[in-house]
Amino acid sequence: MQTILITGANRGIGAALADAALLRGLTVIGTRRDASRGGPSGVHWEQADMADPASIRAMAARLDGRPVDLLVCNAGIYPDKGQALADGYPPAMWAETFAVNVTGVFLTVQALLPNLRSGPGRIAILSSQMGSDARAPGGSYVYRASKAAVLNLGRNLAADLAAEGLAVGIYHPGWVRTDMGGSAADIPAREAAAGLMDRFDALSTDRTGVFETWDGRALPF
Numbered sequence: 526m527q528t529i530l531i532t533g534a535n536r537g538i539g540a541a542l543a544d545a546a547l548l549r550g551l552t553v554i555g556t557r558r559d560a561s562r563g564g565p566s567g568v569h570w571e572q573a574d575m576a577d578p579a580s581i582r583a584m585a586a587r588l589d590g591r592p593v594d595l596l597v598c599n600a601g602i603y604p605d606k607g608q609a610l611a612d613g614y615p616p617a618m619w620a621e622t623f624a625v626n627v628t629g630v631f632l633t634v635q636a637l638l639p640n641l642r643s644g645p646g647r648i649a650i651l652s653s654q655m656g657s658d659a660r661a662p663g664g665s666y667v668y669r670a671s672k673a674a675v676l677n678l679g680r681n682l683a684a685d686l687a688a689e690g691l692a693v694g695i696y697h698p699g700w701v702r703t704d705m706g707g708s709a710a711d712i713p714a715r716e717a718a719a720g721l722m723d724r725f726d727a728l729s730t731d732r733t734g735v736f737e738t739w740d741g742r743a744l745p746f
Contacts, residue, residue: 530554530593530640532575532633533600535564537703538651541718542597543568549722554593556584556600575600575629576621585636592643595725598630598650598675605667619667626671631678645690647728649721650679654697654738659745676736676746683734692733696724699739712739 529546533539534555543565546553555564556573564570573584602625608614634641634648641648654660656672676695683693698721700711720739728735736744 526550526552527594528552528554528592529595529597530556530588530637531597531599532556532573532629534568535562535570538698538701538714538717538721539597539599540565541714542599542721544715545718545722554588573633575633576624578628578632581629581632581636585640588637588640591640592646593637593640594644594646596634596637596641596646596648597725598633598648600629601626601651601671603665603668605665608665608667610666614666619670622667622671623674626668627674627678630675634682641691642689647725648679648682648686648691648693649725649728650675650693650695651698651721652676652679652695652736654744657736657745680734680736680746687730687733690730692728692730694724694728694732694734695736696721697736697738697744 529551531539531542534543535557543553543555547567553568554571555568556571557564558574559572571584574580602622604618604622605614630650652675653672655669656676679693679695686693699717701714701717703714717739724737736746738744
């Protein structure tokens with residue numbers, strides 16, 4: 526039975542992905558910042574705070590020797606909605622967002638490389654079309670910059686890991702009805718998760734480095 530590890534799996538898109546993976550008969554490991562945050566039943570829960578490198582290392586140590594067939598780097602924050610250019614976007618917001626959305630992704634991949642090499646596994650990174658240089662309507666500077674950075678990170682990981690047979694894909698989950706996306710968003714989390722799972726299934730070394738939407742459309746970098 527294949528094992529999928531999903532960061533931030535206790536809510537939003539992460540929880541929907543965990544549910545979708547369980548329905549497909551996969552063994553699901555989910556991370557959450559603390560045990561009180563709930564999440565789907567049937568998941569093996571691990572505590573990991575993406576902003577805390579020691580927490581990520583400890584999680585990886587607990588999983589030492591356990592193969593991971595698919596790592597989904599889903600955990601992320603979007604704290605700068607409604608910030609004003611004139612006096613918003615404080616430095617602490619930049620630091621926290623990059624710690625979670627970029628550094629946390631890199632450190633998780635780095636820490637779990639031994640688990641992924643046992644497969645060989647695959648890595649799926651949830652970025653956003655808001656990180657595309659070709660789509661720049663303004664605003665949300667912190668979030669957009671972090672998603673552009675993690676897109677670049679994913680592309681470079683794809684180049685470095687190809688020789689090991691580890692494929693990396695970068696994905697836009699859509700505008701999803703979650704706490705982050707809001708009630709006016711386009712699609713329910715369950716629909717986005719089903720599409721993303723199809724994208725993960727299609728990920729291979731021949732397609733490593735792809736930047737796609739949840740429903741399979743190629744996005745400009």
